[in-house]
Amino acid sequence: MSQQAKDTTTSPSHQQGQQEQQFNILPHPAKSNDPADLVGGPRHDAGLTSKPEFHAYHARDPHVPNKDIVNSLEAPLSREELHRRAEELNKK
Numbered sequence: 031m032s033q034q035a036k037d038t039t040t041s042p043s044h045q046q047g048q049q050e051q052q053f054n055i056l057p058h059p060a061k062s063n064d065p066a067d068l069v070g071g072p073r074h075d076a077g078l079t080s081k082p083e084f085h086a087y088h089a090r091d092p093h094v095p096n097k098d099i100v101n102s103l104e105a106p107l108s109r110e111e112l113h114r115r116a117e118e119l120n121k122k
Contacts, residue, residue, distance in 0.1 A: 107115070
């Protein structure tokens with residue numbers, strides 16, 4: 031086997047030999063040293079709490095719809111009607 035073929039078959043870590051691992055410090059996303067800059071609306075780099083859909087889990091009181099919405103809802107089906115509907119759907 032030629033030397034060129036041996037070089038291509040060795041792993042990259044083996045080619046580096048006994049070199050020491052290198053670690054780099056990554057920059058912090060803060061724009062300034064003022065903690066008030068972190069307060070505010072959602073940011074793309076703020077993690078899970080920045081997504082508006084997760085704010086629903088921080089609700090304090092139950093939602094009570096207004097009377098117009100309540101009056102526009104249809105009456106709930108009876109237990110017998112629900113059983114008939116379930117049988118009808120399970121036949122398909």
